[in-house]
Amino acid sequence: MSRIKELFETKKNILSIYYTAGYPGLNDTVTVAEALEQNGAQIIEVGFPYSDPVADGPIIQASSKQSLDQGMDLKTLFExxxxxxxxxxxxxxxxxxxxxxxxxGVENFCKACVEVGVDGCIVPDLPIVEYEELYQPIFEKYGISNIFLVTPQTSPERIRKIDAISTGFIYLVSSSATTGQQLQLSENTEGYFSRIADMKLKNPMMTGFGIYNKETFDKACQYANGAIIGSAFVKVLDPNDLTGSIKSFMTAFKP
Incomplete structure (x- = not known):
């Protein structure tokens, strides 16, 4: 059984933390991951930086630029x-x-993921049609879960398609904004979450974008299997006390 599947079958209100590889220091990637697990994270999302991160807000954009300036790329990350x-x-x-x-190289990427023990990937700008026609066999060959995003604008037909081809979880984007915007649970947002829940999808769901504290985490978990925190975590990382800043942030989410 995959680590992702086992987690969702045994846990509720799952806390996933996103951070940028190679930030705040180039060689901090695994140190951050280890400290996150020690302090209660249940899934880790490691962002590999890109020069034009269109879906990311200013905090993650700045972390990506710093990481790239320090020499981060996929080859370095897998090393x-x-x-x-x-x-x-x-x-x-x-x-x-x-x-x-x-x-x-898509096959090189999937092969490298397996070699280092990565369980899946989230590639927001990979079109479903292109994935199905060109890349799905490669991901399946290596057992890498490709995780798709659903937004308030995603049609029911597309959501059903995503559910059919997903093997990990579905990333439920809370709003159409970029990352880092604080979650406001308006009537429209709650209606969107309820609509997705009512579809009874086979895959578990994680809510992301705008989750920044225990209150918004708990609210998001009412409609999904868990929630993802990114910008709020990246913002507090202190290069002078890396593990201390992680422990302090994670304390708020302890039961």
Whole structure:
């Protein structure tokens, strides 16, 4: 059983934390992952930076630029992750833009994920049709879960298609804004969450975009299997006290 599948079958209100690889320091990637697991994270999403991160807000954009300036790329990231599974046991997902994966080579990317123990990936700008026609066999060959995003504008037909071809979880985007905008549970947002819940999809769901504290995490979990925090976490990372700043942030989410 995959780590992702086992987690969703045994846990509720799952906390996933996103951060940028190579930030705040180039060699901090696995240190951050290890500290997150030690302090209660249940899924880790490692972002590989890109020069034009259109879906990301200013905090993650700034972390991506700093990481790239320090020399981060996919080759470096996979080198950093080669001992990942000696230090981290929970599911790990990579997140980034398709141009970076395409330049690295889709099969090379999936093969490298398996070699270092990465469980899945989130590539927001990879079209479903292109994935089905060109890349799905490669992801399935290596057992890498490709996780798709659903937004308030996604049609029911497309959601059903995403559910049919997904093997990990579905990323439920809370709004059409970029990352880092604080979640406001308006009547429209709650109606959107309820509509998705009523579809009784076969895959578990994680809510992201705008989750920044325990209150918004708990609200998001009312409509999904868990929630993802990104910008709020990246913002507090202190290069002078990395593990301390992680522990302090994660304390708020302890039961």
């Amino acid at each position: 950093q992750l080669k001992d990942l599974r000696k230090r981290v046991n929970i599911p790990v997902v990579l997140m980034g833009y398709f141009n970076t994966v395409l330049q690295f």
